Amino acid sequence: MKSADPLSDALHVMAHLVGQEGPRTSEQLATCLPTHPVVIRRLLAQMHKAGLVRSTRGHGGGSQLARDAAQISLHDIYLAVGAPPLVQFGQRDNGGGCPIQQLVNQALQDGAREAQRLLEARLQASTLDQLGADFARHLAHHRSLEGPHES
Template sequence: MKAANPLSDALHVMAHLVGQAEPRTSEQLAQCLPTHPVVIRRLLGQLQKGGLVHSVRGHGGGSQLARNAADITLHDIYIAIGAPALVQAGARDATRGCPIKQLVDQALDDGARQAQRLLEQRLQGITLDRLGAEFADHLQQHTPHGGSHAG
């Protein structure tokens, strides 16, 4: 079973909202991932609290970007969903166990912290409109005869 990746899911949802004139429902977005609409609603709630989407409930409702895609970085999305660890290494308690295990865990944890900082810097430099443009280019290259894409 695939492990949950909230950042990947949030980026996927946000990419599907770029350039949309009409709101998209959690059911529509769930088909794109694919996942359950409840998972999408949870993500959309976090993104709305972060000021990145605007959601309306009920018939005719759905979610849209709350800001211009050029003004939203992937780091903004990362922060909105609670800044989950991007890199995990080492043990739960690096102070226990034999001295060699402690050194190995410390080395892994140091590397994980450096990788985390690097990934966060990268996320700060990429805007949602850039991701959306890359998504559109990818679709154009991989969809025969300009067909539609579900995910």
């Protein structure tokens, strides 16, 4: 299974590692996404190469954050997955030399560059611990809406 959005997948997996006492296996993380554990292992290999996670083999092994989540920006994760373009769109081929098409393409390219800069700045300003805290608040809110559970 190939993901259409490796950044989203990486952020999702990394958020599941925030606040974990011990390592999580690729099988455990795959149930969260959901995807195949091989996809998770490939993603974790990218995070490991970037120094964002450390892995332990064998019984009781798995992956965990290599440093405090407050020291990992979402931009670090973006770079670890290869810095894919955050804004993508198709352009009509300019081979015909139509001046209108040239202007359309230029407007789209200019907008995409500006959006890319803004998104990267936002990723640089956000940390993994903030994402984890947002998740914890979201989870607590939804659990409070469920009310008490009967045994």
